[in-house]
Each structure stands twice: as structure tokens, then as C-alpha cells.
Amino acid sequence: MTICGNREFALLKKIGFVRVSGSQEEKKAAQILLDEIQSIGFEGKEETFTVTDTFHTEGTLKVLEPYEKTYTVTCYRCCGSTPNEGVTAGFAYIEDMLEANLVGIEGKLVLVQGRMTPELYQKLLKAKVAGYLTFSGTIEDKEEETDLPTPIMRERLTKFGLMPALNIRAKDAMELVRDRASMVHFTAKSAAETLESRNVVVTVPGTEMPEQIIAFGAHFDSVPFSTGVYDNGAGSVILMELLRYFKEHAPKRTLRFMWYGSEEVGLLGSKAYVEAHREELEPYQLMINVDVAGAILGTDSAIVSAEQSLVDYTDYLFKQAGMAVKVKQDIYSSDSIPFADAGVPAINFCRFGAPGTAFIHDRRDTLSFLSAESLEKTTEKILLFSQQMINAGVLPVPRTIPQNIVEKIDEYLFKEKKEK
Ligand SMILES: [Zn+2]
Structure with missing residues (x-):
């Protein structure tokens, strides 16, 4: 043959x-x-x-102040969950792990960039943030042509404790910062399965x-x-x-x-x-x-x-x-x-x-x-x-x-x- x-x-x-x-x-x-x-x-x-x-996750994100807008987000697989009614929280953007970025973030939903490292994850836990938001893709992506991934929160992070985490499109992440989102409401529902x-x-x-x-x-x-x-x-x-x-x-x-x-x-x-x-x-x-x-x-x-x-x-x-x-x-x-x-x-x-x-x-x-x-x-x-x-x-x-x-x-x- x-x-x-x-x-x-x-x-x-x-x-x-x-x-x-x-x-x-x-x-x-x-x-x-x-x-x-x-x-x-x-x-x-x-x-x-x-x-x-897990294949079962649900997440929502709505900006309350200074404007009102609901964004499409995905909730991480195997991350922490919010209470059913969700969380109303302040919003902050942290460019990196520099200490100056980590001041005053307690209780807030924080937007981070790049891959979440165990080091930053532990710092966020310690700072008692309400959860974090990552972004995917590029600002050139057309919504109808690109899928928003549902990333997994791996054991290398979850072993330190669970935290709600959402993922958003890069163009929306930029809009949040540009338009100075300061108060949001979000939900995250996720549970690891075997x-x-x-x-x-x-x-x-x-x-x-x-x-x-x-x-x-x-x-x-x-x-x-x-x-x-x-x-x-x-x-x-x-x-x-x-x-x-x-x-x-x-x-x-x-x-x-x-x-x-x-x-x-x-x-x-x-x-x-x-x-x-x-x-x-x-x-x-x-x-x-x-x-x-x-x-x-x-x-x-x-x-x-x-x-x-x-x-x-x-x-x-x-x-x-x-x-x-x-x-x-x-x-x-x-x-x-x-x-x-x-x-x-x-x-x-x-x-x-x-x-x-x-x-x-x-x-x-x-x-x-x-x-x-x-x-x-x-x-x-x-x-x-x-x-x-x-x-x-x-x-x-x-x-x-x-x-x-x-x-x-x-x-x-x-x-x-x-x-x-
Ligand atoms: Zn391969």
C-alpha cells in the first residue's frame, strides 16, 4: 500500500x-x-x-457609573463565584504589579493585563479585591468574527484560594478605562467538576x-x-x-x-x-x-x-x-x-x-x-x-x-x- x-x-x-x-x-x-x-x-x-x-460558567458585567452599559463577558472555568445577586463594586485598572497600582483596590473589580501570575494572584487575594477582569484579542477584532474565550483558572492559582474572574474583549477593556468606569455590578458563577x-x-x-x-x-x-x-x-x-x-x-x-x-x-x-x-x-x-x-x-x-x-x-x-x-x-x-x-x-x-x-x-x-x-x-x-x-x-x-x-x-x- x-x-x-x-x-x-x-x-x-x-x-x-x-x-x-x-x-x-x-x-x-x-x-x-x-x-x-x-x-x-x-x-x-x-x-x-x-x-x-467545567463547561458551566456564567458571568455578567454592567457599568453603573459614570455611565450605564452592559458588556459581554465570560466567566473563568473553575474560578470563585459571587453571591447569586452579584456584587456591586468599584472598578480599578492595574497596569502591572507595581505597588502604586495596588493601593486602594480593596473590594474592587480590577482589570489586569497579560497572563495572571501566581504572584499577582496572591497579591490580589491579600488586597481583598472583589474579583478580576482579564481581556482577550485585539482592538481590531470584529465581534462577529472572533470568539470570546472562557479561560480556565488553573490549580497553580486556585490553590491559594478562589476568586471570581471574568474575561472581556480587548476593545471593551479599553473602553472601560477610556470612559473611566468607576462603579460596576458583576456576577460570576463557576464550579470545578471532575x-x-x-x-x-x-x-x-x-x-x-x-x-x-x-x-x-x-x-x-x-x-x-x-x-x-x-x-x-x-x-x-x-x-x-x-x-x-x-x-x-x-x-x-x-x-x-x-x-x-x-x-x-x-x-x-x-x-x-x-x-x-x-x-x-x-x-x-x-x-x-x-x-x-x-x-x-x-x-x-x-x-x-x-x-x-x-x-x-x-x-x-x-x-x-x-x-x-x-x-x-x-x-x-x-x-x-x-x-x-x-x-x-x-x-x-x-x-x-x-x-x-x-x-x-x-x-x-x-x-x-x-x-x-x-x-x-x-x-x-x-x-x-x-x-x-x-x-x-x-x-x-x-x-x-x-x-x-x-x-x-x-x-x-x-x-x-x-x-x-
Ligand atoms: Zn497541538
Whole structure:
């Protein structure tokens, strides 16, 4: 059999709906993958895990003084709630954490900019603010074309205590400050729930060295408002096409294909997998992760979280084959991280869209800038590399993670831990 971009594109269309961590749609997408696996002739299995999140939040914001106007806001997931009747409070804008900004904010709803840090969060709690307001997008956004996200308040903040939090459009945030809003009424209703998310896993036994495992990974969840076909339905269908290939061409080493849920909320699927199978990771020789592909205009990259020798090997391999792939040693913010952190060398294949022609994490991530041909080309490159590894007489990948990569992973994960 040969790799077929049209078949990949057809599956991509099938899973091209919003499929957020812990949602029924994520479950539905997993079922589509399981059905496809079965049609190829394998038995896939689902491994579930829990995430803390919620789909039920409500928020309102009305300026009372010096003018009256109701604004569209969203309420953070998993944040604190106001009493049902809401809170009437003063309004203040704090540009940053400088002490001068934090004077006289007690009991007020404060507008902040940028990402909420644990440091500022604790200062706001200490200052006894009534809640805070963040903003999203740009002042150029057209309301009918951009969605107002419902961000999540993560545990790295909530562990200090709960506080109501709302999110507003950037243009409205600017209006609040420009028109000197001073008194507001707001409500926030949100409660964390335990939701179920899932990974889909299938194993292809090796014919000659079954005790060695090469893993393939791709996340299949999306963010809200996004059909997530570029990020990362594309990687998901590439994996399926590779699975189909190795059904016809039995691999010498064992292959484990994994489609992860909940990547978009903090690599939770791959973290859950590594956690649940920590004692069984020794046979894993290499993890091949695919995250973003299919862009018509763009470049293929291989980001190697392993020894330099694999970087050189991969570079030579693609040069020899006359295939354009930029190869470099680095970490990549995706599901390869938990594996590399557990000592499994990893390589990430990504096709980065040309600037202005590809979008992720909002409603612009659609099939409109992807093609079957692009999917096929990238898949062929990944297949070439994978075959070399899977059927090598001796695997040319040392099962070690070099110190510079260890440090980058630690920094990546430590930042999360520190912010927790
Ligand atoms: Zn992704």
C-alpha cells in the first residue's frame, strides 16, 4: 500500500469538529478513531483519566457609573463565584504589579493585563479585591468574527484560594478605562467538576524484536471554538495512515500508537499515560510525536529531543532522500515532553504554516488552508524516518536524554510546577 493523502483528508473531515478536553465531542472523536482502527484490522483501546474542569460558567458585567452599559463577558472555568445577586463594586485598572497600582483596590473589580501570575494572584487575594477582569484579542477584532474565550483558572492559582474572574474583549477593556468606569455590578458563577478524558492506544507487535517499542503520539483534542484540524487533527490522521501502512508491512519492533486527549489543557493525556505506565517505560526506545500538519504553505520540521547523533542522522537521512525537513535539537511544547522527561528519546514532526496562512487555537483553524497533498508529503517523510528506526538492525538512537535537553524539559516543567 502507499500513503494516501485523500484518505487522510477524509478522516480529517470526519473528526473536524470542536473536541475540547473532557467533552462529549472529545469522546466522540475517540470513538471515530477506534472505529477507524478496527476497520484497519486492529483492536484499539481507550484509557480514561480525569481532568478538573467545567463547561458551566456564567458571568455578567454592567457599568453603573459614570455611565450605564452592559458588556459581554465570560466567566473563568473553575474560578470563585459571587453571591447569586452579584456584587456591586468599584472598578480599578492595574497596569502591572507595581505597588502604586495596588493601593486602594480593596473590594474592587480590577482589570489586569497579560497572563495572571501566581504572584499577582496572591497579591490580589491579600488586597481583598472583589474579583478580576482579564481581556482577550485585539482592538481590531470584529465581534462577529472572533470568539470570546472562557479561560480556565488553573490549580497553580486556585490553590491559594478562589476568586471570581471574568474575561472581556480587548476593545471593551479599553473602553472601560477610556470612559473611566468607576462603579460596576458583576456576577460570576463557576464550579470545578471532575470530567473524564481519554487516550486511544493500539499496539502492533514486532516480528523480530518485539521487546523493543517505538511509540507514535498525536493529540486529538482541540481548544474551544476551534475545529482543530491543523492542530492537531492532522497529526491524528497521519498516525492512522502510518498504522494502516504497518498493518501491511509488519514491523520488526513493536509499535505503540497513541492518540492523546486533553493536550490543549496542559499535555494531560500524555502525562496521564506516562504516569499510569511508569513501570513499563523501559522497552520504549523512541517516541515519534506529530503535532500540526497539512498546511499548504509551510515548512516541515523535525525537533529532536534526544542526542545530537539522532539530529545528525535525521538530517542526513532527509538530505539523502531529497526531502526538505529542517532538523534541530530542542524540546517542543507537546506530548513528547512527558516521555522525554521519563527518559524516552523523542522526535517531533511538525509542518509550520507560512506566516499569515495558518492559524491555531481559534475558529480560524479550518480545512481552508490544508490539503490532502500536503498531508501526504509530510506523512511520507515521517514514514521514511520511522521505517529506518522500526526496522533497523541495531537502533541508532542512544536511549539517553542529553543534559541540555534535560535542562530545557526541567525548565519547561518546573515553570509549571513553580506556577502551581
Ligand atoms: Zn497541538
